Amino acid sequence: MADIQDLRERIATACRVLGRLELTRAALGHVSARVPGTDRILIRARGPGEVGVRYTTEDQVIEVDLDGALVSGDPGLAAPQEVFIHTEVYRARPDVQSVVHIHPPKVVLFTICCKPLLPLYGAFNPGSAGFACEGVPTYERSILINSPALGRDLVAAMGDSPVCLMRGHGITTMGGSIEEACISAIHLNELAEMNYDAHLLGGAQPISEEDQKVLEPIMKPRTRFDGSDGSVSGMTLTLWRYYKRLTDS
Ligand SMILES: [Zn+2]
Known part of the structure; x- marks a missing residue:
């Protein structure tokens, strides 16, 4: 029970951080976590009285099964229509402990204009640059992922990547x-912001292949997560302390 309460609070904090960073607007977007050792998840809910991702509180996080049905939480709340993004990732990827789906405008612009996210920088932010070096897959449809079948389509488009663009829609990480x-999600957004600004300035050039190779060991490979038990690595924690602080009142 204590674990579930901890996860609820961390999901609510995550929503507030992503909202504070303007990575998603109003009510559109959700963060979820697997309840360890079960086939249930916790997810930001939708319902009357909601005030947006940026102001999510732990009582707005509900527990659902992998069909999206309510298991525990306020009965006046419901899983988002796109809960199947989350449930189908958890079904397909036992190593995944958390899923984020949001609509960051700058990233979505790249899918609208069919422009690739180029590896324009290295040591500036290797964690972020790694996504561009490895390539970020795009789910080509722009519809709501509101059925298990569409959730499976999205999972297939992602392959083994931890991040995916969704054309004219958003991202899933x-x-x-x-x-x-x-x-x-924050890294992916930074990649898009820098690509956008570089195109505005003109003359954007990827870093050399030689430097991409040198930086590879500090660009986290796409198939490796921090911990399969939901634990958080030192670097993730360091970054997270900063972002969390942005939402402290
Ligand atoms: Zn969406």
């Missing part, structure tokens, strides 16, 4: 912890 899934 995942991790071995709530914080890791959020940091990946």
Whole structure:
């Protein structure tokens, strides 16, 4: 029970951080976590009285099964229509402990304009640059993922990547912890912001292949998460302390 309460609070914090960073607007977006050792998840809910991702509180996080049905939480709340993004990732990827789905405008612009996210920097933010070096998959449809079948389509498009663009829609990221899934979303957004600004300035050039190779060991490989038990690594925790602080009143 204590674990579930801890996860509820961390999901609510994650929502507030992503909202504070303007990575998603109003009510659109959700963070979830697997309840360890079960086939249930905790997810930010939708319902009357909601005031947006940025102001999520732990009582707005509900427990659902892998069909999206309410298990525990306020009966006036319901799982988001796109709960199947989350449930189908958890079914397909036992290593995933948390999933984030949000609509960051700058990232979505790249899917609208069919422009790739280029590896324009290295040591500036290796965690973020790694996504561009490895390539970020795109789910080509722009519809709501509101059925298990569509959730499976999205999972297939992701392959083994921890991040995925969704054309004209948003992004989905995942991790071995709530914080890791959020940091990946923040990294992906930074990649898009820098690509956007570089295109505005003109003359954007990827870093050399030689430097991409040198940086590889500190660019986390796409198939490795912090911990399969929901634990958080030192670097993720360091970054997270900063982002969490942004939401402290
Ligand atoms: Zn969505």
